[in-house]
Each structure stands twice: as C-alpha cells, then as structure tokens.
Amino acid sequence: MSLSLSSRSLALFACLPVLVQPAALAQKPAKAETLKVSINVVPGAIRFETTRFDVTAGARVTLTLSNDCVMPHNLILIKPEAEPALVAAVNTMGLEGMDKHFVPDVPGIIAATKLLQPFSKEQLSFSAPAAEGDYPYVCTFPGHWFTMRGVMRVRAAGVALAAPVKSGGNVEQVPDALKNSGMTHKPLGTPEKPFVMRTFAPDPGLDPAVFAHHGVGKDGVKYDPATRLDVTEKVTDPATGAVREVPVVRKAEKGIAGAIAVNHGPDFSYVWDSTECRLLYVWRGGFLDMNTYWGKEPGSGRPKMYIPLLLGHLVYRASGSMPLEGGVKTAPVFLGYKMEKGIPEFRYRVGTKTYREKVLPAGLDRFELRITPEEAGGANVWIVPPGETAVTSVRGEGGAIVVSVKDRPEPPQPAATPAAEAKTKKP
Numbered sequence: 001m002s003l004s005l006s007s008r009s010l011a012l013f014a015c016l017p018v019l020v021q022p023a024a025l026a027q028k029p030a031k032a033e034t035l036k037v038s039i040n041v042v043p044g045a046i047r048f049e050t051t052r053f054d055v056t057a058g059a060r061v062t063l064t065l066s067n068d069c070v071m072p073h074n075l076i077l078i079k080p081e082a083e084p085a086l087v088a089a090v091n092t093m094g095l096e097g098m099d100k101h102f103v104p105d106v107p108g109i110i111a112a113t114k115l116l117q118p119f120s121k122e123q124l125s126f127s128a129p130a131a132e133g134d135y136p137y138v139c140t141f142p143g144h145w146f147t148m149r150g151v152m153r154v155r156a157a158g159v160a161l162a163a164p165v166k167s168g169g170n171v172e173q174v175p176d177a178l179k180n181s182g183m184t185h186k187p188l189g190t191p192e193k194p195f196v197m198r199t200f201a202p203d204p205g206l207d208p209a210v211f212a213h214h215g216v217g218k219d220g221v222k223y224d225p226a227t228r229l230d231v232t233e234k235v236t237d238p239a240t241g242a243v244r245e246v247p248v249v250r251k252a253e254k255g256i257a258g259a260i261a262v263n264h265g266p267d268f269s270y271v272w273d274s275t276e277c278r279l280l281y282v283w284r285g286g287f288l289d290m291n292t293y294w295g296k297e298p299g300s301g302r303p304k305m306y307i308p309l310l311l312g313h314l315v316y317r318a319s320g321s322m323p324l325e326g327g328v329k330t331a332p333v334f335l336g337y338k339m340e341k342g343i344p345e346f347r348y349r350v351g352t353k354t355y356r357e358k359v360l361p362a363g364l365d366r367f368e369l370r371i372t373p374e375e376a377g378g379a380n381v382w383i384v385p386p387g388e389t390a391v392t393s394v395r396g397e398g399g400a401i402v403v404s405v406k407d408r409p410e411p412p413q414p415a416a417t418p419a420a421e422a423k424t425k426k427p
C-alpha cells in the first residue's frame with residue numbers, strides 16, 4: 001500500500017509524494033516459527049505507523065524498526081508497569097542520553113533498539129513474555145514518547161492474532177519528509193506555511209530559571225554503548241605519582257531537548273519548548289543551519305551532534321519561571337500540537353488547567369502569544385516575569401490571553417565556522 005499525502009501540507013515540496021511503506025505484517029507462527037513484525041516511523045510525524053500488533057505468549061519475535069525520517073528515533077518495548085520509571089529516567093538524561101541511545105538502565109525493558117539515525121533500520125529478536133497483556137513500546141528521544149507509542153498485545157497460545165493496527169498517520173502536522181526533496185541544510189518556511197522542526201535547539205544562554213523541569217546542561221560521565229560501561233582514563237597524581245582510574249567527563253552541550261523550532265520565513269522564527277511548555281526565544285534573519293545534524297542535505301551525513309546553529313539575531317528571550325498561574329508549583333504537561341490553518345497550536349496542562357497557545361508575528365518588530373484556556377471560568381493569569389521589559393501588554397480577548405511583545409534585538413548569533421562545516425562527513 002502506498003499513500004500520497006495531501007500536497008497542501010507539503011508546501012515546501014509539493015511535488016514530492018510521501019510514500020508510507022507497506023507496514024507491519026504479523027503472522028501467526030507455526031511451531032517454532034519466528035513471528036516477524038516490521039514497524040515504520042511515519043516521516044516527520046513523531047509516530048510509529050503501527051500502533052498495535054499481536055504476538056503469542058512465549059513466541060520468538062523479530063521486530064524490525066525502519067526509520068525513514070530525518071529525526072533519530074528508537075523503540076523500547078517494556079513491561080506495562082515500567083513506563084513511569086522509564087519516562088522519569090529518560091527525562092533526567094539530557095544530552096548525555098545521546099550516548100546511551102536514550103535507553104536508560106531501568107528494570108522492565110524487554111527489548112530496545114539503538115537510537116536509529118535517519119534512513120536506517122535495526123532488527124530486534126526477543127521472546128514474547130509468557131504473561132498475556134498489553135506491553136507498550138515508545139520512542140524515548142526527547143519529546144517523542146507522548147505521541148510515538150504503541151502496544152504489543154501478548155495473546156495466549158491458540159488465540160487468533162489480530163492484524164496490526166495502523167495509526168491514522170497524522171502526517172500533516174510536520175512537513176519534513178525531506179529525503180531527496182532538494183531541501184538544503186538551511187530550511188525555511190513561509191508566513192502562510194511555517195516550517196516546524198522537532199529538534200534539539202541551541203540554548204543562547206537563557207535565564208536558568210526558565211529550565212525548571214529540564215535535565216539539560218548537566219555534565220555527564222562519558223559512556224561507551226559498545227561495552228555498556230562508563231569510559232575511564234588513567235590520571236597520575238602529580239604529588240604522589242600514584243595512578244588512578246577516573247571517569248571521563250563529557251561536557252554537556254548547550255542544547256534544549258524536546259524543542260519545537262518554527263520558522264515563518266526569513267523574518268520570524270521561534271523555539272517553543274515541550275518540556276517547559278512555553279516560548280523560549282524568538283529570532284529574525286534566518287532559521288537554523290542543520291549542517292551538523294543532517295549534513296549538507298537531509299540524510300547525507302551522520303550527525304556529529306544534534307544542535308543546529310541559529311541563523312540571525314535574537315529579538316526575545318524568556319526569563320523567570322512559567323508565567324501562567326500555577327506553573328511554579330507543578331511541572332507542565334505537554335499534550336501535543338496540531339496545525340491550525342498552517343499555524344502550530346500547542347496544547348498543554350499547567351496545574352489543573354489546559355491551554356492552547358499560538359505564537360504569531362505581528363509586524364517586523366512585534367509578535368503575540370495567544371493563549372486560550374480550554375476550561376471556562378476562573379481567573380486565567382499570565383504573570384509578566386520580574387525584569388521582563390519586552391512584554392508591552394497582557395490583555396483578555398474573546399476568552400484568550402493575548403501577550404504583546406516588542407522586539408529587543410540582540411547582536412547576530414555567531415555564524416558557522418569553516419571547521420564546524422568540515423566536521424560533517426559523508427556516510
């Protein structure tokens with residue numbers, strides 16, 4: 001089966017049909033036969049194409065994950081009770097998670113792939129659990145697990161296995177089926193069709209108070225995925241001459257995991273963070289240079305790192321703690337986003353309230369946040385953080401909170417150095 005997507009959602013490469021490959025086929029195994037399952041990543045949609053498949057208790061299973069998306073993804077199959085601990089562990093990994101393929105050392109993992117680079121695949125072999133039940137699988141790349149998930153149903157021997165269930169795809173939300181699209185490493189959207197990138201975003205040195213719920217920015221011990229051991233080095237004590245084995249520390253890269261970068265064309269870009277559930281910064285004069293991540297063209301290189309360069313100059317940076325009331329006490333919960341008339345609308349919960357938020361350019365030196373509470377009634381308060389001078393007004397409008405912001409331009413961000421360009425190797 002192949003599926004041509006609506007070209008409306010793919011304004012940047014309207015003549016490129018996106019092929020969703022024939023997907024998961026699960027068959028009832030004969031005796032001692034191996035059950036084969038294949039799961040595709042829906043390009044750009046932060047989804048597995050197959051959201052449910054059946055296996056027989058105790059059967060041998062080979063599961064192939066194919067990642068034809070420009071983002072890296074993994075698949076971790078877990079016991080039903082293991083998910084909260086898994087999510088909690090992943091959330092504290094930050095960028096050191098990259099070394100561990102975002103597979104933390106927690107109990108209850110049945111099988112896990114590596115973090116699959118764009119346009120690669122991996123096959124897992126494992127025995128299905130003996131106990132019947134629903135076993136979740138998720139992608140633990142930051143920000144993905146809430147939409148990138150499915151369930152392996154373990155059925156008793158003799159019970160007929162149902163055909164795999166496919167997700168609706170929801171492929172309209174992110175137009176980045178980029179392979180062979182001719183797109184370069186400097187993608188741009190338009191005011192009518194903003195370009196949305198789920199990515200590690202550069203941290204331009206934001207107020208640390210903004211990152212109340214992030215595991216970002218911590219130094220970590222270097223880890224070798226091949227040996228599954230921390231990397232150590234020998235250090236000689238200059239006073240005593242004694243040689244000691246010490247862990248090699250990997251400096252944290254200044255990147256923001258779980259970020260959503262949006263570009264409305266050369267003049268307006270922003271990063272909205274799915275961990276803190278708020279706008280982090282806005283810039284003008286370009287979008288992102290993905291060379292370190294994609295190579296010169298999407299899919300042409302193996303990432304050296306995952307943090308693109310910011311092109312242009314910042315005009316707004318968030319400060320202080322979450323400005324919506326109740327945000328100081330509880331961690332916000334990101335509920336996903338959808339494209340509404342081409343504009344992303346983020347949905348999240350703060351305390352007991354659910355909000356929808358849009359970021360809209362309003363001329364060449366202004367923009368607005370429109371935050372709509374879903375529940376009627378009660379006070380909905382957006383608190384201007386102390387010292388915040390870019391916000392010119394906060395007003396109510398038809399049930400929405402409208403925050404007007406005037407640019408506070410900063411010097412241009414440092415450009416890509418030739419050395420950084422040279423780092424990206426062809427595969």
Ligand SMILES: [Cu+2]
Nearest residue numbers: 073139141144
């Ligand atoms: Cu993923």
